[in-house]
Amino acid sequence: MMAAEKSLEPAYKATQSDEEASPVNVDESIAVDWTEAEEHAVKRKIDFILLPILCLAFFALQMDRGNISNALTSTITQDLGIDTNQINVGSSLLSAGIVLLEIPSNVLLQRVGPQKWLSGQIIAWGLVATFQNFITNYGGYLATRILLGLCEAGFIPGALYTMSTWYKKSETSLRVSIFFLGNLIAAATTSLIGAGILSMGDRDGISGWRWLFIVEGAITIGIGIIFILFLPPSVRDTSPLISFGRWSYLNRRESYILVRRVILDDPAKSTNHLRISGSDVWATVKNPRILVHVVISMTATIPVTAINTYGPSVIKSLGYGAVRANAIASSGSFIAAIMTVFLGWICDTTKRRGPALLLAGIWSLIAFTCLRESWRWSADRKCVAVIFSMAMNSTIHILNVGWLSVNCQSPQQRSVAMAMIIMSANAGGIAGSQVFRTQDAPLYLTAITACLGLAVASIVEVIGQSTWYILSNRKLEKKNDGPVVVGKVEQTPDGRGVELVRKWRWTL
Incomplete structure (x- = not known):
């Protein structure tokens, strides 16, 4: 310490x-030499320019990553001759690909620039997502899943780091929550979009799950083009590619306020061209505080991946049709979206992050406890338990990302730490994809018990990290140096x- x-x-x-x-x-x-009204106007302008573009890209990422849960309610397992456990292996390989290139991708982003690097990533994984419709066997499924993960690696931490350069610390949690709305809304609407596409059935000799990959992959490529054309290159250059240098989102006065206010809030953000060395990476990787945040996200993400992947299938097993099961499953993500933004706002208003994470952890504990006992209940009540177990798990990780970001002491540390915490979430995804096993069906009591235990662990970890920060601040208050x-x-x-x-x- x-x-x-x-x-x-x-x-x-x-x-x-x-x-x-x-x-x-x-x-x-x-x-400061500007009014509060001027600063508020600049901040709101950036909110309506930067955040929608980043959210849209995150929507595309989650849509292409998570549509396998929708495909599972179609005929993909029969057409490819595979079972649930083999589907799990593909999900694990996708997460492994992300973990493998997360830090290298974020280092390259600093050299190439977010506009070019992140745009290229979106187009790349959009193409892979589309080409998934051509797979005919288990080997093809595995190859496309790991390739999808490699192309997506580094996008989330890169976008988070880029966003942190535009905002003050006291504004971070709400903006991170809004950014993750792209993820949560995708998780919700992907089920609805998937339900709509699958309701078409087989068209022109193409299975419903193949149409799912074709349509959603094409949507991603379109989003990639929007990202390239409209994303402002940096805080100091707000002229997008589509302007061809003829106009900018902000005038000179607004640009001055935007840059100056961020630097006064955190002088370390004054670095224009960031270079990350091996020593920067190693110092961040072994930092004990950062490692606790990493563990919190990993612990919270395992049940997220587990229940979100198999939630629609569990609901379908209760007697609902494939289309209705996907539509019902989307309810949990809509609840999560609302609660995440609300708690993010609470974090920035109170300047406290730990209590919000604790509240999310308690919600998950109660939800998984109910789900664990729901095998005795009616189908409708069990369906409600599944929905509420899907409604808050991801919130812990999202709020934890904002908590870690404001506690990073340098741009280099923040860049690497953002990669680490997303790596941890994907590592949790690898484990989470193995929680629901074929032999555990149809009640999945072992899987749900594991999720319940992880909810308890998350609560303990959040309390421990909060206590550490409190004691450390008391120690700093006693020192003048x-x-x-x-x-x-x-x-x-x-x-x-x-x-x-x-x-x-x-x-x-």
Whole structure:
């Protein structure tokens, strides 16, 4: 813990030895030269430009990743001659592909730029998703799933890091929650879209599940084109590709406010061209605080993958048709979308993250307890239990991402940490895809018990991390020489060089 708290001290000491630039505490000496109304207007403008584009891309990612649950209610297993356990292997390979390239992809994003790198990824996985309709055997299924994972690797942490450069810390949790709406809405509407496509049945000699991959893959490619044309390149360059340099989303005054307010909130965000070294990666990977966040996300994601993949199939087993089962399953994701945004808003308003995660964990505990006992209930009541067990699991991971982001002490650490936490979620996905086993059908009591145990573990982990942050902040309050965040050198009116610094405190 001591090592983590002092991780920024070398950078601070280095700036002190530079006689040309003296440190200035932004909490005490810097006054903003814009009104609150101006800042609010700029922030809202970015909300309506950046967030919809990123959400749309996340929608495409989740749609192509999660439509296998819809395909399972069609004839894919019969047509390919495979069973549930073999489907699980494909799901695990997709997550493995993401884990394998998550950090390398995020490092390359810093060199190439988010506009080019993330756009290329969307087009690439859109093509793979479309070509899934050509598979005819188990080998083809496995190959396309791992290739889909490799193409998607790094998109989520890359988008999260990019988004963090546009907003202040106090605005992060709500925006992260809104970004993950693309995931949650996709989880909900993919079931509805899938239900609609599958209701067409076989057309022109093509099975319903093949049409599912064709239509949704084509949608992703279209979203990729929108992303390329309309995403602003960076905070300092808000002129999208479609403008051909003739216009920008923001005028000069708005751009100044946007950049300046973020730097004053976190001076470390002043870096223009980020370079991530091997030592940066290693220092982040072994950071104990970050590892706790990683474990929280992994623990929470295992039951998410398990219940979201097989939720529609469990509902179908209760006597509902394939179309109706997919439509009913979407209810859980809609509830999750509403609760995630609400809790994200609570986090930013209260400047506390841990309590919201704890609430989500308690919801999951109650839901899985009910689902564990629902085998004694009627089909309709068991269906409700399935829906509520799908409604809050992903919320823990989403809020945890925002919690980790605001507690990263440098851009390099934040970039790698975002990759790590998404890696952990996908590692949880690998394990989660193995929770529901063929031999456990139709009650799946073993699987549901495992999910219940993981819900308890998530609660314990959140309480432990919150306690650690509280104790660490109390320790920093007793010290006058705690760590600081260092920013760029600026020129004062009298020609004196100053370096922006801010005292560090952990966000609970």
